[in-house]
Amino acid sequence: MAEAEPLRPIELQPQPKTVQELAAIDGKNVPERYIRKADDNGGEALDAPFPVLDVPTVDLQLLASSSSGGEELKKLRSALSSCGCFQAINHGITSAFLDTLQEVARQFFALPSEEKKKYSREIGSIEGYGNDMILSENQILDWTDRLYLVLSPEDKRTLKFWPENPESFRRILHEYSMKLPVIVEVILKAMARSLDLEENQFLQQYGGQASMHARFNFYPICPRPDLALGVKPHADGSAITLLLQDKEVEGLQVLKDDQWFSVPIIPQALLINVGDQVEIMSNGIFKSPMHRVVTNSEKERITLAVFCVPHPDQEIQPVEELINETNPRLYKKVKDYVSLFFQYYQQGRKPIEAALL
């Protein structure tokens, strides 16, 4: 099946232990494979205090009704063309529901290893419970365990990876997945309007057969936040990503003007970030931000990222109206960007460069 391909990168060897298990064995050191070189960070310590990024807050209710030139649209445009992300509030999902979602995620990761391993991913496959894949011999690993699940289309779900413990996990995650498409639509339409485009310009390319992939990220307490990263620097290969941050523990950082900034928490907000595919559609006006996650020596952290991804047969390219003499076309037409993404990612290259003209 052609569209299963992107989910099958070449994994060299399985890792027997999850990070949670490693952390429980030795609470003082991190294994060699997780240690980053000092110059990885331009000489700056990973656990240094970082400046806080001023991430704009956008009210989705206002955004949906905002017409060209409106305040909320201006905020959106400026956010996406500067830091590439914004905090979405008034998105229609209640605080109580988000609390429940966070709670079932917490309960899952708190289960004994044997129980979680019933949902283990298979070698070379992304879906399921597990740790960072080893894709190259000298890869430095991320201090994180994950549960990766295809949410939609529903017939592409692999239920054997969906936890049955806690008992309400499947129902809550399913409910969440039902609440997201309208949010994605409001955002993609507003993105187009904010650039004075007909509002369906991005939505059309996103297409009617797009999928949503959920990644629960669990970051165990790390004895050496100065040496390890929760997630290495990367940009998302999605069209957009919806991130539910931990309510209490920070860790996400975004690169802006060659400086790392930490992303503040707004409880109950969804952090929306531009993925490479919207950067391509917008001909580079909207930025798919480089981001990473730092670790914490006192508290664990749990987040839920949902990647919104066009169907692999869908052609993605810069919207014609955004190209002119002063703004030449920057990107080629691409298809199946997620496959391209993995090939480049494995070679340690920046995937969006493959789409540059």
Ligand SMILES: O=C(O)CCC(=O)C(=O)O
């Ligand atoms: O956990 C976070 O704050 C971000 C995770 C992330 O960047 C991802 O899952 O792609």
Ligand SMILES: [Fe+2]
């Ligand atoms: Fe990410």
